[in-house]
Amino acid sequence: xxxxxxxxxxxxxxxxxxxxxxxxxxxxxxxxxxxxxxxxxxxxxxxxxxxxxxxxxxxxxxxxxxxxxxxxxxxxxxxxxxxxxxxxxxxxxxxxxxxxxxxxxxxxxxxxxxxxxxxxxxxxxxxxxxxxxxxxxxxxxxxxxxxxxxxxxxxxxxxxxxxxxxxxxxxxxxxxxxxxxxxxxxxxxxxxxxxxxxxxxxxxxxxxxxxxxxxxxxxxxxxxxxxxxxxxxxxxxxxxxxxxxxxxxxxxxxxxxxxxxxxxxxxxxxxxxxxxxxxxxxxxxxxxxxxxxxxxxxxxxxxxxxxxxxxxxxxxxxxxxxxxxxxxxxxxxxxxxxxxxxxxxxxxxxxxxxxxxxxxxxxxxxxxxxxxxx
Numbered sequence: 001x002x003x004x005x006x007x008x009x010x011x012x013x014x015x016x017x018x019x020x021x022x023x024x025x026x027x028x029x030x031x032x033x034x035x036x037x038x039x040x041x042x043x044x045x046x047x048x049x050x051x052x053x054x055x056x057x058x059x060x061x062x063x064x065x066x067x068x069x070x071x072x073x074x075x076x077x078x079x080x081x082x083x084x085x086x087x088x089x090x091x092x093x094x095x096x097x098x099x100x101x102x103x104x105x106x107x108x109x110x111x112x113x114x115x116x117x118x119x120x121x122x123x124x125x126x127x128x129x130x131x132x133x134x135x136x137x138x139x140x141x142x143x144x145x146x147x148x149x150x151x152x153x154x155x156x157x158x159x160x161x162x163x164x165x166x167x168x169x170x171x172x173x174x175x176x177x178x179x180x181x182x183x184x185x186x187x188x189x190x191x192x193x194x195x196x197x198x199x200x201x202x203x204x205x206x207x208x209x210x211x212x213x214x215x216x217x218x219x220x221x222x223x224x225x226x227x228x229x230x231x232x233x234x235x236x237x238x239x240x241x242x243x244x245x246x247x248x249x250x251x252x253x254x255x256x257x258x259x260x261x262x263x264x265x266x267x268x269x270x271x272x273x274x275x276x277x278x279x280x281x282x283x284x285x286x287x288x289x290x291x292x293x294x295x296x297x298x299x300x301x302x303x304x305x306x307x308x309x310x311x312x313x314x315x316x317x318x319x320x321x322x323x324x325x326x327x328x329x330x331x332x333x334x335x336x337x338x339x340x341x342x343x344x345x346x347x348x349x350x351x352x353x354x355x356x357x358x359x360x361x362x363x364x365x366x367x368x369x370x371x372x373x374x
Contacts, residue, residue: 031094033086040086047094050087054358055365060346061088092354095361096169115232115257117173118364121224122371126258138262141324147231147254148302149269150333151220151242155344157355159215168353174360175221175235177253179352182236185288191245192282198273198310215239215352219359220246222254225268228332229370230363231257237356244275248282252289261292266322268330272299273313298322302330339366 013024022035031047032038046068053059065084069077099117100106125131125143136143160166172178220242221235234254236246247269255265269275276299283291291297301309301317309317319325343362347355 031090033083033090040083042087042090047091050091051095051098051361054343055362058342058346060343061091062346088354092169092357095357099170099174099361099364112173114172114178114253115174115234117170118175118230118232118360119367119371120232120258121227121229121367123227123374124224124229124258125263127260127263129258138260139264141264144264144266144298144324145255145259146225146266146325146328147222147251147268148225148330148333149220149222149247149250149254149267150337151218151238151247152337152340152344153218153238153242154337154341155216155219155237155359156214156348157216157237157352158213158349160352163352166351166353170357170360171353172233174357175230175232175363176219176356176360177233177236177249179356181288182249185249186239186245188288189245189286191243198271198313217241221250223333223336225266225328225330225332226326227370227374228336229367230336233257235359235363244282247275248279248286249289251279252283252291255295255297256292261295264296264298264324266298266300266319266325268300268302268319268328270301270305272301272317273309275299298324300325300330304329304331336366 022032025032029044030041033040050064065087069080072080103117216237218238222231231254234250236250300319300322306318319328319330347358
């Protein structure tokens with residue numbers, strides 16, 4: 001299958017001692033749809049082209065395959081053999097192989113750890129990465145970690161038809177957290193519905209709203225507040241709005257990624273005046289999550305959202321008055337969501353693993369572009 005159209009043929013060497021057919025195809029730059037007696041193959045070129053169309057134009061798999069059909073037969077595209085399902089299956093494997101290659105994972109027998117298949121911000125202060133761990137005072141304000149938290153209600157997900165048939169390829173190895181541990185945490189943690197006593201915040205009010213046809217009502221996560229890079233293994237899905245237990249899980253993993261407990265953490269969240277009240281006590285009483293010992297968290301609210309709060313919130317939470325925050329607006333997460341919102345509608349009906357892998361790849365591409373433009 002080429003960018004110029006769809007071609008089907010059978011080819012491989014069956015001489016004694018020759019490699020398996022799928023290995024021969026891979027060496028020739030062709031990706032087989034199956035490893036046993038392949039009949040459908042995709043060129044590496046068409047898979048790379050699909051990635052570019054997907055991350056830059058938000059092209060879904062269905063639309064991209066329709067383009068291949070038109071390239072094959074512009075007059076009679078409906079007569080072109082249907083290989084749409086094969087494209088979806090192969091593209092998922094191709095995304096995974098790309099991430100493994102870019103992160104230097106050359107041994108498939110070695111299982112990457114949480115968040116190891118994606119990149120993080122190269123400019124944020126990280127001990128043993130861009131600052132020496134032993135020669136500096138990490139509690140100094142210039143080594144503070146600035147984290148912005150937010151939820152996105154556009155990334156909805158429909159209920160899967162048969163969740164038992166779903167196959168995870170990179171569960172927890174990207175930006176989305178590992179599904180098993182997250183489900184155990186949700187099942188063992190009671191959520192305490194709260195009503196805001198400040199302003200009529202959407203994030204608080206929607207936490208109690210039910211969506212009958214949706215398995216997931218959105219996603220929430222963290223990014224570095226200064227450079228706008230998503231934090232690996234710090235993105236979760238919402239089951240019923242933006243509940244505090246969801247964001248607690250996000251925050252715990254964000255503050256532990258490439259950081260030291262000696263570093264101060266400044267968090268920006270639209271409803272931090274409500275969220276930060278009993279945060280430490282709620283986490284300490286939980287058996288599944290914990291904060292690093294000695295970690296100091298300074299709550300803040302983005303400069304745009306803080307003006308929608310009561311007047312008392314401005315001097316308490318505006319970034320202008322937080323030591324170590326510098327000149328930052330705390331709103332950069334909104335710009336990151338706009339990129340994911342382009343692809344979110346096409347991921348709404350995907351299998352859950354496929355949707356999360358798609359979001360992982362989109363966020364990885366976003367971080368890569370941030371890095372090369374610094």
